[in-house]
Amino acid sequence: xxxxxxxxxxxxxxxxxxxxxxxxxxxxxxxxxxxxxxxxxxxxxxxxxxxxxxxxxxxxxxxxxxxxxxxxxxxxxxxxxxxxxxxxxxxxxxxxxxxxxxxxxxxxxxxxxxxxxxxxxxxxxxxxxxxxxxxxxxxxxxxxxxxxxxxxxxxxxxxxxxxxxxxxxxxxxxxxxxxxxxxxxxxxxxxxxxxxxxxxxxxxxxxxxxxxxxxxxxxxxxxxxxxxxxxxxxxxxxxxxxxxxxxxxxxxxxxxxxxxxxxxxxxxxxxxxxxxxxxxxxxxxxxxxxxxxxxxxxxxxxxxxxxxxxxxxxxxxxxxxxxxxxxxxxxxxxxxxxxxxxxxxxxxxxxxxxxxxxxxxxxxxxxxxxxxxxxxxxxxxxxxxxxxxxxxxxxxxxxxxxxxxxxxxxxxxxxxxxxxxxxxxxxxxxxxxxxxxxxxxxxxxxxxxxxxxxxxxxxxxxxxxxxxxxxxxxxxxxxxxxxxxxxxxxxxxxxxxxxxxxxxxxxxxxxxxxxxxxxxxxxxxxxxxxxxxxxxxxxxxxxxxxxxxxxxxxxxxxxxxxxxxxxxxxxxxxxxxxxxxxxxxxxxxxxxxxxxxxxxxxxxxxxxxxxxxxxxxxxxxxxxxxxxxxxxxxxxxxxxxxxxxxxxxxxxxxxxxxxxxxxxxxxxxxxxxxxxxxxxxxxxxxxxxxxxxxxxxxxxxxxxxxxxxxxxxxxxxxxxxxxxxxxxxxxxxxxxxxxxxxxxxxxxxxxxxxxx
Amino acid sequence: xxxxxxxxxxxxxxxxxxxxxxxxxxxxxxxxxxxxxxxxxxxxxxxxxxxxxxxxxxxxxxxxxxxxxxxxxxxxxxxxxxx
Amino acid sequence: xxxxxxxxxxxxxxxxxxxxxxxxxxxxxxxxxxxxxxxxxxxxxxxxxxxxxxxxxxxxxxxxxxxxxxxxxxxxxxxxxxxxxxxxxxxxxxxxxxxxxxxxxxxxxxxxxxxxxxxxxxxxxxxxxxxxxxxxxxxxxxxxxxxxxxxxxxxxxxxx
Numbered sequence: 001x002x003x004x005x006x007x008x009x010x011x012x013x014x015x016x017x018x019x020x021x022x023x024x025x026x027x028x029x030x031x032x033x034x035x036x037x038x039x040x041x042x043x044x045x046x047x048x049x050x051x052x053x054x055x056x057x058x059x060x061x062x063x064x065x066x067x068x069x070x071x072x073x074x075x076x077x078x079x080x081x082x083x084x085x086x087x088x089x090x091x092x093x094x095x096x097x098x099x100x101x102x103x104x105x106x107x108x109x110x111x112x113x114x115x116x117x118x119x120x121x122x123x124x125x126x127x128x129x130x131x132x133x134x135x136x137x138x139x140x141x142x143x144x145x146x147x148x149x150x151x152x153x154x155x156x157x158x159x160x161x162x163x164x165x166x167x168x169x170x171x172x173x174x175x176x177x178x179x180x181x182x183x184x185x186x187x188x189x190x191x192x193x194x195x196x197x198x199x200x201x202x203x204x205x206x207x208x209x210x211x212x213x214x215x216x217x218x219x220x221x222x223x224x225x226x227x228x229x230x231x232x233x234x235x236x237x238x239x240x241x242x243x244x245x246x247x248x249x250x251x252x253x254x255x256x257x258x259x260x261x262x263x264x265x266x267x268x269x270x271x272x273x274x275x276x277x278x279x280x281x282x283x284x285x286x287x288x289x290x291x292x293x294x295x296x297x298x299x300x301x302x303x304x305x306x307x308x309x310x311x312x313x314x315x316x317x318x319x320x321x322x323x324x325x326x327x328x329x330x331x332x333x334x335x336x337x338x339x340x341x342x343x344x345x346x347x348x349x350x351x352x353x354x355x356x357x358x359x360x361x362x363x364x365x366x367x368x369x370x371x372x373x374x375x376x377x378x379x380x381x382x383x384x385x386x387x388x389x390x391x392x393x394x395x396x397x398x399x400x401x402x403x404x405x406x407x408x409x410x411x412x413x414x415x416x417x418x419x420x421x422x423x424x425x426x427x428x429x430x431x432x433x434x435x436x437x438x439x440x441x442x443x444x445x446x447x448x449x450x451x452x453x454x455x456x457x458x459x460x461x462x463x464x465x466x467x468x469x470x471x472x473x474x475x476x477x478x479x480x481x482x483x484x485x486x487x488x489x490x491x492x493x494x495x496x497x498x499x500x501x502x503x504x505x506x507x508x509x510x511x512x513x514x515x516x517x518x519x520x521x522x523x524x525x526x527x528x529x530x531x532x533x534x535x536x537x538x539x540x541x542x543x544x545x546x547x548x549x550x551x552x553x554x555x556x557x558x559x560x561x562x563x564x565x566x567x568x569x570x571x572x573x574x575x576x577x578x579x580x581x582x583x584x585x586x587x588x589x590x591x592x593x594x595x596x597x598x599x600x601x602x603x604x605x606x607x608x609x610x611x612x613x614x615x616x617x618x619x620x621x622x623x624x625x626x627x628x629x630x631x632x633x634x635x636x637x638x639x640x641x642x643x644x645x646x647x648x649x650x651x652x653x654x655x656x657x658x659x660x661x662x663x664x665x666x667x668x669x670x671x672x673x674x675x676x677x678x679x680x681x682x683x684x685x686x687x688x689x690x691x692x693x694x695x696x697x698x699x700x701x702x703x704x705x706x707x708x709x710x711x712x713x714x715x716x717x718x719x720x721x722x723x724x725x726x727x728x729x730x731x732x733x734x735x736x737x738x739x740x741x742x743x744x745x746x747x748x749x750x751x752x753x754x755x756x
Numbered sequence: 757x758x759x760x761x762x763x764x765x766x767x768x769x770x771x772x773x774x775x776x777x778x779x780x781x782x783x784x785x786x787x788x789x790x791x792x793x794x795x796x797x798x799x800x801x802x803x804x805x806x807x808x809x810x811x812x813x814x815x816x817x818x819x820x821x822x823x824x825x826x827x828x829x830x831x832x833x834x835x836x837x838x839x
Numbered sequence: 840x841x842x843x844x845x846x847x848x849x850x851x852x853x854x855x856x857x858x859x860x861x862x863x864x865x866x867x868x869x870x871x872x873x874x875x876x877x878x879x880x881x882x883x884x885x886x887x888x889x890x891x892x893x894x895x896x897x898x899x900x901x902x903x904x905x906x907x908x909x910x911x912x913x914x915x916x917x918x919x920x921x922x923x924x925x926x927x928x929x930x931x932x933x934x935x936x937x938x939x940x941x942x943x944x945x946x947x948x949x950x951x952x953x954x955x956x957x958x959x960x961x962x963x964x965x966x967x968x969x970x971x972x973x974x975x976x977x978x979x980x981x982x983x984x985x986x987x988x989x990x991x992x993x994x995x996x997x998x999x
Binding site: 014016017019020021023024025026027028029030032033035123208209210211212213259260261262263264290292293483484485640642643645646647649650651652653654676677678682683684685686688690691 | 859861869873874875876877878879880881882883885886888915916917919920925929932933934935936938939940941942943944945948964966967968970971972973974975976977978979980981982983984
């Protein structure tokens with residue numbers, strides 16, 4: 001369905017979301033808010049070592065403890081061959097997933113699960129965990145990505161032979177794969193450069209930081225079917241991945257989506273769910289499991305630590321002649337970091353003739369990395385946008401001007417193959433340059449940085465049904481967990497198509513048995529793809545309404561138009577019938593009216609964003625204060641502007657945290673030292689100024705309302721925007737994140753000493 | 757004839773370098789079969805789901821029956837994961 | 840090890856429960872009393888998702904033992920609306936779209952109301968520092984601050 005501009009009554013306004021009252025009164029049920037009669041509490045035994053062989057596990061004492069009803073260990077899980085399971089828009093290796101859920105043979109990181117217990121109370125479950133005797137053979141470990149690539153590094157998997165090399169090696173290593181993308185001839189290109197910037201960058205692992213820990217209640221019935229209540233970005237993925245891990249049929253598992261307290265990509269896979277189902281099966285009772293905050297940090301999926309080299313060359317008039325990058329990402333204990341996306345996204349805002357990106361996916365003794373909002377792109381953009389900033393300084397050119405000269409536009413070929421159609425890259429740059437923030441003055445110790453970013457956005461599978469009730473109200477049934485206000489957007493689009501009041505629309509996020517497969521809430525896809533399904537379903541309803549009205553009014557259906565919530569006869573004086581009137585007699589005109597749509601949406605269209613950041617750096621403490629922040633993004637058409645602004649603001653703040661404070665601290669034993677919110681320091685309200693947003697609304701031609709995905713692009717520019725601002729304020733180029741006050745002060749002091 | 761853009765590792769492994777070829781395929785599934793004939797072994801890469809397909813710049817997941825017209829541009833890229 | 844018998848007042852209602860010595864007030868509210876509006880985000884007093892008022896004082900219920908509730912008065916997010924009528928803080932958060940996932944929202948509402956009960960005309964900075972103990976990962980706090988300002992204006996009887 002393509003975009004058609006029209007006068008809009010509901011879309012573009014800011015109504016209260018349908019689930020709003022429940023969420024401000026504490027009535028909304030999140031993952032841990034559910035309980036079933038007779039439920040047990042499940043807990044997990046986790047490895048205290050970064051790398052060790054499991055010599056033996058003795059659960060006899062735990063089993064003997066009164067109140068313990070079931071225990072599972074790795075040996076109880078079935079062996080699964082390597083297979084990429086398409087769970088939504090991503091591909092997960094189910095073999096690796098199964099080993100991550102419960103270790104077998106080896107534990108690969110501090111926190112790796114190796115046994116699970118269900119007991120009649122949390123206290124008894126904890127006591128039972130302590131009674132499980134494990135004999136470990138501790139092995140040398142490696143955490144840092146560059147160290148993990150060295151030939152003498154401890155090897156995690158002896159069946160890992162680097163893919164993507166000219167010749168497959170015969171010695172196992174930690175390098176899961178190498179990828180390369182290139183266009184033109186970089187060596188030749190660099191020969192024509194007047195200025196070359198060559199720099200290395202490092203980032204640490206950071207966590208999505210959702211405030212709600214993972215939680216699940218699972219009940220395995222005597223008929224071999226399981227009921228699972230959990231908060232997840234993708235309950236269909238929970239069903240299918242749990243089925244694969246446990247060797248069950250998908251149809252035997254019904255997953256009911258709880259409200260979800262944040263995900264950002266971190267809740268698109270399974271951790272506790274297969275364990276809870278397996279424990280419930282053994283015990284014959286429901287099992288509830290929740291993660292502690294420490295478990296969330298130690299054993300879910302933070303984003304990779306990275307080590308990156310970027311070389312960019314340009315002529316003195318600012319035209320980039322060559323760009324060459326190498327990205328080394330650590331995937332954690334199992335292969336599969338988003339280094340590919342980084343390779344594809346980092347240089348994509350620029351039209352280049354000669355470019356090469358090489359990416360390494362490397363394993364190390366840390367928890368398996370997960371998706372975090374535009375996975376891979378923030379890292380790629382951090383390095384490229386920092387280098388672009390240095391290039392602008394060397395060329396004595398305005399940083400926006402440099403980007404504008406080289407900006408990708410319609411007809412540009414991306415390094416990963418396709419040619420762009422209409423995109424908003426230049427529009428966003430122009431809007432940035434004209435914004436009052438960009439022209440405002442700065443004081444002493446203050447600086448301004450800008451950075452751009454790109455994200456693909458996906459479409460994917462969505463299902464929707466619209467039930468028209470006898471009283472003329474409607475219920476939209478869809479399968480996308482509402483993580484950021486999407487119920488409101490669905491209600492608005494349905495109300496708009498049907499021409500009825502927003503208040504007449506209810507939205508239900510249905511479970512896996514009650515609506516067709518819907519890919520997860522993530523990938524910037526819900527308002528686009530599920531919105532498209534809902535719009536299509538509403539159009540289906542309109543067709544049926546017109547048909548019923550035509551029959552009732554005694555006219556031809558082609559002579560009936562739908563307008564302002566009513567079927568209007570265009571010929572003669574048959575008059576009109578409102579939706580409520582048609583619905584009231586639906587039983588007598590053919591039966592209840594239900595609209596449906598099942599789609600694999602295409603045409604999501606990419607997002608471009610540019611951010612402006614002002615900082616002040618205290619020369620005595622190294623403390624970096626964000627003074628002012630503006631986020632500019634091409635957002636397509638904003639269905640509910642408040643929630644689009646919310647995505648832009650939230651992503652910017654996550655980026656500020658990533659740039660300035662957040663990191664995983666591993667000690668020399670490979671143990672995570674800061675698995676809590678005190679020492680894993682995320683931004684709080686007092687750290688921040690207002691985050692201003694500019695929504696550049698160029699409708700996406702592939703969506704009936706012009707929607708473009710917006711959720712992920714906001715995290716791509718901030719890292720470099722902050723670091724570029726710091727450079728502007730201090731003259732010091734920080735290349736390693738996070739730029740904590742300690743590091744900043746050390747850099748300022750080093751520069752002072754060098755000057756003396 | 758659809759215009760097939762082979763880049764990156766897929767191109768290096770099977771064609772030696774980045775290549776653009778024209779293939780008369782009805783849809784993506786047919787294209788996979790024809791490409792496997794031209795480059796033996798490429799079919800397995802497609803079957804492993806490690807790659808996504810971009811048709812005229814649009815990333816499409818599981819695109820088997822996507823029709824390919826004349827001058828449709830098809831590119832392959834590592835499957836990316838949203839978050 | 841036997842459970843401790845506690846007599847207390849929760850949201851204005853006389854309440855009795857049994858709890859283990861090590862159980863926190865948050866555990867008790869959620870598991871014994873089925874008041875799941877207060878959330879566990881960290882169980883270490885760092886995120887504020889479990890915020891309640893204990894004898895009129897804003898606290899993290901995960902840092903209070905269930906047994907400590909004996910003889911005290913507890914107010915949770917469930918008591919903030921007056922029947923069907925939302926408190927201005929709740930209403931303005933909805934108006935502004937100042938929530939995305941909604942998990943931190945109960946804690947923010949309890950904390951914001953506690954601020955406005957004490958300081959009816961706070962500056963943005965005062966609001967930000969008061970709410971510094973409430974982590975929100977989704978919104979970047981921007982709309983929350985605006986919502987609290989407008990709620991303050993509502994409570995002062997001004998048009999917002």
